[in-house]
Amino acid sequence: MGTKHLRRMDLIFTRDDDYKNLVKDILSRKNEDIINEMMESGLKGRGGAGFPTGLKWKLTSEKPEATKYIICNADEGEPGTFKDREILTQVPYKVLTGMAACAKVIGAKEGFIYLRGEYHFLVDLLSKAIDEFHQICKVNSFDFNVYIFLGSGAYICGEESALMESMEGKRGEPRNKPPFPTDLGYLNKPTVVNNVETLAHAFTILKLGAKDFHDLGVQDSHGSKLFSVSGDTPIPGIYELELGMSVQDFADDFGDGDCKAVQVGGASGFLVPRKRFKETSIGYQGKLKGISLPTGGSMMLFNSSRSMYNVLSNYLDFFQEESCGQCTPCRVGCQQLVKGIEQVKRGEKPAAYLDVLLKLTDTMKVTAKCGLGQSVANSFQSIVENFKEEMIY
Amino acid sequence: MSDVQTLVKGLVKSYGRQETSLMPILQGVIKVERSISESAMIEIARELEISTAKVFGMASFYSFLDTKPRGKYVIRICKTITCAMKGKNQILLALEDSLKIKVGETTHDKHFTLLETNCLGWCHKAPAMLINEEVYTELTPEKVRQIIEEYKKNEVVD
Amino acid sequence: MKQINLKINGIAINVDEGMTVLEAAKKLNIRIPTLCYHKDLCTAGNCRVCVVEQVGRDRLVASCATPAQEGMEILTNSLQVRNSRKHIIELLLSEHNADCTKCYKNGNCELQNLASEYKITNPDFIDLVPYKNYAYDDLSPSIIKDDSKCIRCQRCVRTCAEIQHLSALCVAHKGHEMKISTFAEKPLQEVVCATCGQCVIHCPTGALTEKNYIEEVWDAIADKDKHVVVQTAPAVRVGLGEEFGIEKNDGRVTGQMVAALRRLGFDAVLDTDFTADLTIMEEGTELLTRLKKALVENDKDVQLPLFTSCSPGWIKFVEHTHPDRLKNLSTCKSPQQMFGALAKTYYAEKRKINPENIVSVSIMPCTAKKFEADRPEMRDSGYKDVDYVLTTRELAIMIKQAGIEFSRLDEEKYDRLMGESTGAAVIFGATGGVMEAALRTAYELVTGREIPFEHLDITPVRGFDGIKEASLTIEDALPDWDFLNGVTLNCAIAHGLDNAHHLLKRMDSGEASYHFVEFMACPGGCLGGGGQPIPTSPEIRKKRMKAIYAEDGDMPLRKSHENPEIIDVYREFLGEPLSEKSHHLLHTHYKARERY
Ligand SMILES: Cc1cc2nc3c(=O)[nH]c(=O)nc-3n(C[C@H](O)[C@H](O)[C@H](O)COP(=O)(O)O)c2cc1C
Ligand code: SF4
Ligand code: SF4
Ligand code: SF4
Ligand code: SF4
Ligand code: FES
Numbered sequence A: 001m002g003t004k005h006l007r008r009m010d011l012i013f014t015r016d017d018d019y020k021n022l023v024k025d026i027l028s029r030k031n032e033d034i035i036n037e038m039m040e041s042g043l044k045g046r047g048g049a050g051f052p053t054g055l056k057w058k059l060t061s062e063k064p065e066a067t068k069y070i071i072c073n074a075d076e077g078e079p080g081t082f083k084d085r086e087i088l089t090q091v092p093y094k095v096l097t098g099m100a101a102c103a104k105v106i107g108a109k110e111g112f113i114y115l116r117g118e119y120h121f122l123v124d125l126l127s128k129a130i131d132e133f134h135q136i137c138k139v140n141s142f143d144f145n146v147y148i149f150l151g152s153g154a155y156i157c158g159e160e161s162a163l164m165e166s167m168e169g170k171r172g173e174p175r176n177k178p179p180f181p182t183d184l185g186y187l188n189k190p191t192v193v194n195n196v197e198t199l200a201h202a203f204t205i206l207k208l209g210a211k212d213f214h215d216l217g218v219q220d221s222h223g224s225k226l227f228s229v230s231g232d233t234p235i236p237g238i239y240e241l242e243l244g245m246s247v248q249d250f251a252d253d254f255g256d257g258d259c260k261a262v263q264v265g266g267a268s269g270f271l272v273p274r275k276r277f278k279e280t281s282i283g284y285q286g287k288l289k290g291i292s293l294p295t296g297g298s299m300m301l302f303n304s305s306r307s308m309y310n311v312l313s314n315y316l317d318f319f320q321e322e323s324c325g326q327c328t329p330c331r332v333g334c335q336q337l338v339k340g341i342e343q344v345k346r347g348e349k350p351a352a353y354l355d356v357l358l359k360l361t362d363t364m365k366v367t368a369k370c371g372l373g374q375s376v377a378n379s380f381q382s383i384v385e386n387f388k389e390e391m392i393y
Numbered sequence B: 001m002s003d004v005q006t007l008v009k010g011l012v013k014s015y016g017r018q019e020t021s022l023m024p025i026l027q028g029v030i031k032v033e034r035s036i037s038e039s040a041m042i043e044i045a046r047e048l049e050i051s052t053a054k055v056f057g058m059a060s061f062y063s064f065l066d067t068k069p070r071g072k073y074v075i076r077i078c079k080t081i082t083c084a085m086k087g088k089n090q091i092l093l094a095l096e097d098s099l100k101i102k103v104g105e106t107t108h109d110k111h112f113t114l115l116e117t118n119c120l121g122w123c124h125k126a127p128a129m130l131i132n133e134e135v136y137t138e139l140t141p142e143k144v145r146q147i148i149e150e151y152k153k154n155e156v157v158d
Numbered sequence C: 001m002k003q004i005n006l007k008i009n010g011i012a013i014n015v016d017e018g019m020t021v022l023e024a025a026k027k028l029n030i031r032i033p034t035l036c037y038h039k040d041l042c043t044a045g046n047c048r049v050c051v052v053e054q055v056g057r058d059r060l061v062a063s064c065a066t067p068a069q070e071g072m073e074i075l076t077n078s079l080q081v082r083n084s085r086k087h088i089i090e091l092l093l094s095e096h097n098a099d100c101t102k103c104y105k106n107g108n109c110e111l112q113n114l115a116s117e118y119k120i121t122n123p124d125f126i127d128l129v130p131y132k133n134y135a136y137d138d139l140s141p142s143i144i145k146d147d148s149k150c151i152r153c154q155r156c157v158r159t160c161a162e163i164q165h166l167s168a169l170c171v172a173h174k175g176h177e178m179k180i181s182t183f184a185e186k187p188l189q190e191v192v193c194a195t196c197g198q199c200v201i202h203c204p205t206g207a208l209t210e211k212n213y214i215e216e217v218w219d220a221i222a223d224k225d226k227h228v229v230v231q232t233a234p235a236v237r238v239g240l241g242e243e244f245g246i247e248k249n250d251g252r253v254t255g256q257m258v259a260a261l262r263r264l265g266f267d268a269v270l271d272t273d274f275t276a277d278l279t280i281m282e283e284g285t286e287l288l289t290r291l292k293k294a295l296v297e298n299d300k301d302v303q304l305p306l307f308t309s310c311s312p313g314w315i316k317f318v319e320h321t322h323p324d325r326l327k328n329l330s331t332c333k334s335p336q337q338m339f340g341a342l343a344k345t346y347y348a349e350k351r352k353i354n355p356e357n358i359v360s361v362s363i364m365p366c367t368a369k370k371f372e373a374d375r376p377e378m379r380d381s382g383y384k385d386v387d388y389v390l391t392t393r394e395l396a397i398m399i400k401q402a403g404i405e406f407s408r409l410d411e412e413k414y415d416r417l418m419g420e421s422t423g424a425a426v427i428f429g430a431t432g433g434v435m436e437a438a439l440r441t442a443y444e445l446v447t448g449r450e451i452p453f454e455h456l457d458i459t460p461v462r463g464f465d466g467i468k469e470a471s472l473t474i475e476d477a478l479p480d481w482d483f484l485n486g487v488t489l490n491c492a493i494a495h496g497l498d499n500a501h502h503l504l505k506r507m508d509s510g511e512a513s514y515h516f517v518e519f520m521a522c523p524g525g526c527l528g529g530g531g532q533p534i535p536t537s538p539e540i541r542k543k544r545m546k547a548i549y550a551e552d553g554d555m556p557l558r559k560s561h562e563n564p565e566i567i568d569v570y571r572e573f574l575g576e577p578l579s580e581k582s583h584h585l586l587h588t589h590y591k592a593r594e595r596y
Helices: A019-028 A031-041 A053-061 A083-090 A092-106 A117-139 A160-167 A196-208 A210-214 A247-254 A308-322 A328-345 A353-367 A371-386 A388-392 B003-015 B019-033 B038-048 B052-061 B081-085 B088-099 B141-157 C021-027 C079-094 C110-117 C155-163 C198-202 C214-222 C234-238 C240-244 C254-264 C272-295 C312-321 C323-328 C335-351 C368-374 C392-401 C423-429 C433-447 C479-484 C497-508 C538-554 C564-574 C580-586
Strands: A069-074 A110-115 A145-150 A191-195 A224-231 A237-242 A259-264 A270-273 A280-282 A291-293 A298-303 B073-078 B112-117 B129-131 B134-136 C003-008 C011-016 C051-054 C073-075 C143-146 C170-172 C179-181 C208-210 C227-232 C268-271 C358-364 C388-391 C467-473 C488-495 C516-520
Touching (some): A019 A196, A031 A053, A031 A092, A031 A210, A053 A191, A053 A196, A069 A083, A069 A160, A069 A196, A083 A092, A083 A117, A092 A110, A092 A117, A092 A196, A110 A117, A110 A160, A117 A145, A117 B134, A145 B019, A160 A191, A191 A196, A196 A210, A196 A224, A247 A259, A270 A371, A308 A328, A308 A371, A308 A388, A308 B081, A328 A353, A328 A371, A328 A388, A328 C079, A353 A371, A353 A388, A353 C079, A371 A388, B003 B038, B019 B038, B019 B052, B038 B052, B052 C170, B081 B088, B088 B112, B088 B141, C021 C073, C051 C079, C155 C198, C155 C497, C198 C208, C214 C227, C214 C358, C214 C388, C234 C240, C234 C254, C234 C538, C240 C392, C254 C268, C254 C392, C272 C423, C272 C433, C272 C580, C312 C323, C312 C368, C335 C358, C335 C368, C335 C564, C335 C580, C368 C388, C388 C392, C423 C538, C433 C479, C433 C488, C433 C516, C467 C497, C497 C516, C564 C580
Parallel strands (some): A069 A110, A069 A191, A110 A145, A224 A298, A280 A291, B073 B112, C003 C073, C227 C268, C227 C358, C358 C388, C488 C516
Antiparallel strands (some): A259 A298, B129 B134, C003 C011, C051 C073, C143 C208, C467 C488
8 A cells, every 4th residue: 555656746736826927917818829728738628528628618719609608517426526626625716717718718708616505615715716806807807707606416417518507597407419518508608618627727737838737647638637536545535646547556556455446437437346457547538558437536446345236226326316317218227227236136136137237228328318327337337247246146 | 475475585686587596596595494385486486487387396306405394404414425335324323313303304393304415525534414504524423413412502592 | 501411321311401310311201209309399309219320429319309410321220229219118118107008098109109119018127117106187177197107208398388388387306206297296277277288289198188078978978868969169170080080171071070979979969160150249249349448438447459268278378377467358258168058048948958958068179178168157057058078089089989980971960050150160260260250240340341351361360470460440430330430450369378478478568559369379279279189280280270261261151240040049049249148148257366
């Protein structure tokens, strides 16, 4: 334990007392320069989907509409994720600066922080930071206002189109895509939705330059990333690490010496069993060697005392409750999975029924309307395939 | 005008009549009443000129927008994976024992409601719970008993 | 318009930009199954049965919600598509109380059709119904809501919001508990439901159905002591044929319908069209009286515009949502209720039958008429004026049960005494029809001349525009009406309650002002009513409208005041329009209802 394979970084949480000057500097730059810097940095969204941030800003900047919005997604509901909360607690001004940069580029006058209801306690602190930030905008004659929109306990509202529905006073039911938010977003105006961490990284990039950021990480997974580490680890918490690390290195650093599996990316991510630690690296899917996993940064460790059946059953309960319920594969699929593994465990269904359920998750993956239903297959398949006996006996 | 009508009218005044205000208004009702009664929903629908069914559909979607009566303090204990691994069940037993109610119930004096909820975002300090907006982490059975005692004491003083 | 080239199942096609993959496939005669999709409604994309493969993408796409894009290659019947679709249908069935043999929609159910198409004989999944606590609501006189049959496609919710502007229905809760609900899960009877039945005709399954009174009517027919009279609404004759696949003659089946009703055993087969003509006499006179009060007597209390009152769904809508407008409503009962009141008075007298022994049945394109017949105000004959209201669909069921080969029936004529009608009455079934009928009579009454439209076809008030307007300037009026000389009468017409809502808003804001406004609760008017055959679509309504006007054109008499039986009923029984007797039997009052 604690062999310290991984370089720990401190880009995000480092205080920057000079940020007022950065805001001023950003506001004096040309839009193209900001976009170029963002594109060159290789920054991809840290909310899970991994869309290139510079490109998202660029696309939205090209829309002719007079009204546009930037929304900071602080709904952080993925089990095992808590890094955004810490960013907003410690360096809210970095996020606000990132929002301002985006607002300038795309031409937005209003921005929102969609803060999950569970983080209500952050409202006062954030409001203060926003007030201060408004002063800076004013000093620089930049017409930009940020508001907090508080959620009310619905994981699905982290999905960007559900988030906007929710802000519009509706149930958080994800929309059909296309149209994408960059075309028709909040109140049908072009909208950028970015994760808290993404915006904080934008701060770093605009401060240090694209190159410094780009040099971190590997191939197409550039930069550092915050990881929320929990479960069977002696040192749970939030860590900033380079992308591209292997799960083995991670488990060596963070495990309790008895690490059986690591869940990467929360309940909607993948379970990596010990036998695959070495070949699996953490980054965006693509050119990395071996298997690579995208992640919103949740890393949950399980030691050998844990029943993987209980873990899966817990996830599935989560999904059947947190699904918005509108589409068939997700709403009914989740219920079938919950009941299905229960009945297999109790011996009411044969072990072969797991194969039926695996096929069902294949269908959910390709037919569900949004990322929630599509990703239930991730944990289901990786757990059932790797820990079949635990599902049955 | 009933209290809840006054409350809703006040909220509408500060947030406006557009549908984007629906969520903050519902949250405002929760803050005061801990749950959204039929008369509150009716009043909101009237003020925003939308259907009552729509207000109900909206409220019932969000787990913090309770439409069933709740106590003055709503306890939500996280049941998601890490908290479950780190002893959430013992915490729940301790709470049920101190409050003499089961999950989903409200104490006779209407002071406490005990609920479970999904991931609160404190997995590194599991188990965690909310009492109204307040967060409590790294719970132990003793710790929750103390917390509840504190609340009960304050109630008596009130 | 920009053209898009794509390939579906290897066949190249060129479509307008904005068209969906589903529509493009249809152009190629490739049918993709759908459930949540409905032409009348905005796209939801939630059932996912319409998924297709887009070559090069790892996920399937919902064809109803995916615009055709340049270069797309779509497969609608690949192995992956078929397996996925089958899974989805199976999933729906696992949440569904699929006891088809005991289900009212057996034989006319989109879910059942899909299950049968995909041969879901050996489902893999666990039956979830025992774990659910499905509600069943049959308290409304019009509609039954059975949650155990619901597939949560939200068609009803969209219908009630988009077409009817009421949103009596909503989606409640989330995840596995998500359901279609009303405010606080109250029975439909207690919420702002217009009982229009639009949700029923847009529901693909048996989750929303009309409350049927078929057995009650069979019992009455079988009862030797009862004299059972039946009336048929104008729109029924242009819809009923669809239930029997009849397309010839624009689908008009008036004569066969009369023959079938006789064979079912009704003692008298009569026509609501008769009281539609009567409505024109009463409502037309009411309009002229109000105009006179306003223009001559300068009476400030007189309420103009006059709103039509033949659509009980519209009435209930006003009662709930615009109680301040109740005074604008004509006090005339709907033709159904006028008929009911006369059946147990005038008809009973003339036929020398004890009204106690008369059972009055009506065949309506409408579910709101069931509610209307149950209103306590509708007992002016001293009895329940209309005992049972059947929809067009229920009549079709009875005809099928009786083993009548409908399409082979020879045409027959309505019985005398309340069976005679004019073309003006039959157009009550289409939006704009009441207006047209009223204008034909009122104009002639006032000027002594026929209304100056070719063949009496007042085309400006016809068609499917949501809100229509027409103006008519009166010149050379007869002496009694000379106060109308030079007056331009402004009229408007709205169908579907969403349009009604918008028109009312325009009037409230002063943006528009009229003398006479026709409102119908359902899209297209009664021809698109909630009691008409399922399915419905813009094309089907168009076809029915064509049939209505063809029916009118073929009638020997085209103006209500020329109906000889109408002349008789005034001479022998009522006296004159708005007489005391008329007031007692043919007029009613309304009451404000809770909106919230
Ligand atoms: C079910 C679901 C939940 C999500 N939750 C979050 C979340 O809590 N926070 C977040 O930033 N993104 C979340 N996302 C991703 C967002 O939809 C969106 O991609 C992201 O906010 C974009 O920001 P980024 O490009 O900066 O990552 C979620 C997606 C899905 C499908
Ligand atoms: S996949 Fe699940 S969460 Fe997403 S739209 Fe469908 S039901 Fe809702
Ligand atoms: S709703 Fe359709 S599928 Fe369901 S039981 Fe009735 S007929 Fe069968
Ligand atoms: S009957 Fe009409 S008003 Fe009532 S719920 Fe159905 S669509 Fe809405
Ligand atoms: S009641 Fe009918 S229309 Fe409404 S969601 Fe259920 S199945 Fe669909
Ligand atoms: S018909 Fe396309 S998703 Fe339902």
